[in-house]
Amino acid sequence: MPDTASRPGMLEQDAHRLSAVGDWTLPHYARLREAVAKVHEVESIDLQRLGELDTSGAALLVDLLGPDSVREIAQWAPNLPAERQALLKAVADANRNPLFAPPVPRGNPLAALAGLGQVAELLARQQLRLVAFIGLTLSTLLKTLFTPWRWRITSLSAHVQQTGLNAIPIVALLTFLVGAVVAFLGATVLRDFGATIYTVNLVTYSFLREFGILLAAILLAGRTASAFTAQIGSMKANEELDALRAQGLDPMEMLVLPRVLAMMISLPILALIGMLSGMLGGAVVCAMALDITSTQFLTILQRDIPLEHFLVGIGKAPLFAFVIAVIGCLEGFKAGASAQSVGEHTTSSVVQSIFMVILLDALAALFFMEMGW
Numbered sequence: 001m002p003d004t005a006s007r008p009g010m011l012e013q014d015a016h017r018l019s020a021v022g023d024w025t026l027p028h029y030a031r032l033r034e035a036v037a038k039v040h041e042v043e044s045i046d047l048q049r050l051g052e053l054d055t056s057g058a059a060l061l062v063d064l065l066g067p068d069s070v071r072e073i074a075q076w077a078p079n080l081p082a083e084r085q086a087l088l089k090a091v092a093d094a095n096r097n098p099l100f101a102p103p104v105p106r107g108n109p110l111a112a113l114a115g116l117g118q119v120a121e122l123l124a125r126q127q128l129r130l131v132a133f134i135g136l137t138l139s140t141l142l143k144t145l146f147t148p149w150r151w152r153i154t155s156l157s158a159h160v161q162q163t164g165l166n167a168i169p170i171v172a173l174l175t176f177l178v179g180a181v182v183a184f185l186g187a188t189v190l191r192d193f194g195a196t197i198y199t200v201n202l203v204t205y206s207f208l209r210e211f212g213i214l215l216a217a218i219l220l221a222g223r224t225a226s227a228f229t230a231q232i233g234s235m236k237a238n239e240e241l242d243a244l245r246a247q248g249l250d251p252m253e254m255l256v257l258p259r260v261l262a263m264m265i266s267l268p269i270l271a272l273i274g275m276l277s278g279m280l281g282g283a284v285v286c287a288m289a290l291d292i293t294s295t296q297f298l299t300i301l302q303r304d305i306p307l308e309h310f311l312v313g314i315g316k317a318p319l320f321a322f323v324i325a326v327i328g329c330l331e332g333f334k335a336g337a338s339a340q341s342v343g344e345h346t347t348s349s350v351v352q353s354i355f356m357v358i359l360l361d362a363l364a365a366l367f368f369m370e371m372g373w
Contacts, residue, residue: 320361
């Protein structure tokens with residue numbers, strides 16, 4: 001092979017077979033690509049006189065022979081060195097599984113339908129992974145529930161402060177303003193019917209059943225789920241998760257359970273604060289614009305609003321908290337080793353959390369309506 005090692009790569013064809021000759025490397029790529037483009041329907045090629053070979057030359061050989069033929073190279077070119085066979089097979093596998101999906105041609109309904117199917121398959125896989133991760137979280141929780149020495153009290157307390165106490169001002173302010181807006185809108189509509197007194201019922205019903213828990217959950221989905229994803233994703237990028245496993249520690253027990261339990265403690269508290277702040281905002285508007293004093297507001301609240309509305313609203317808080325925390329942690333574990341991947345999964349966790357919260361709230365509303373609660 002020394003006589004061909006310094007020769008530029010080329011294709012030679014005799015009456016019997018096509019041969020690859022010389023160096024198939026990047027400096028000769030343009031000329032080799034033109035030669036390969038002129039050849040059609042090749043099942044095998046003589047590689048005995050092949051010189052140097054790099055990734056660019058291997059890609060041309062894969063284009064020439066096809067990925068399936070290259071994967072069987074050990075059968076029709078057994079004398080080729082093992083490292084070159086491995087390079088060709090790796091390039092063939094990369095061509096079979098490209099990093100980016102080919103663009104969908106415009107104006108092709110079949111291609112568009114195929115793209116829609118790929119998106120549906122991706123969503124289905126995503127939901128299956130979420131269900132599997134929920135099962136893993138519950139099994140880990142049951143495993144550690146009866147072993148108090150394995151509880152992470154310090155981590156739990158820190159996450160309760162981060163997810164709950166630090167979020168009280170923004171939750172209280174937002175629900176107060178939304179309560180004021182709801183009261184204004186209700187008064188505007190009910191004034192035409194001479195029933196502005198029922199603005200109190202409108203505000204209390206809406207915040208006890210829906211707005212109090214929903215606004216708090218959406219805020220935590222954007223504020224806390226993204227933080228969980230970024231924290232765990234950064235730990236994965238820095239190989240801290242591998243370090244935990246190397247020390248015999250379970251990342252589910254160390255990282256996921258404290259966050260999930262902290263969310264399940266924090267969200268009911270924030271939901272209660274949201275309910276009170278929303279009704280306070282409505283009471284301020286009633287007092288300033290409708291001449292309904294705070295005493296009247298509290299009297300109507302106590303007389304006309306059953307306790308079951310509060311129980312319906314607060315009962316959804318643990319479920320929403322569990323789903324938000326699980327999605328945030330799962331997206332962190334799915335993140336890659338790059339800053340771009342961490343950012344993409346952080347965005348995905350926020351979108352998924354808000355979508356799941358609204359979906360579950362809608363299903364819960366239908367269920368409670370059918371039950372008459």
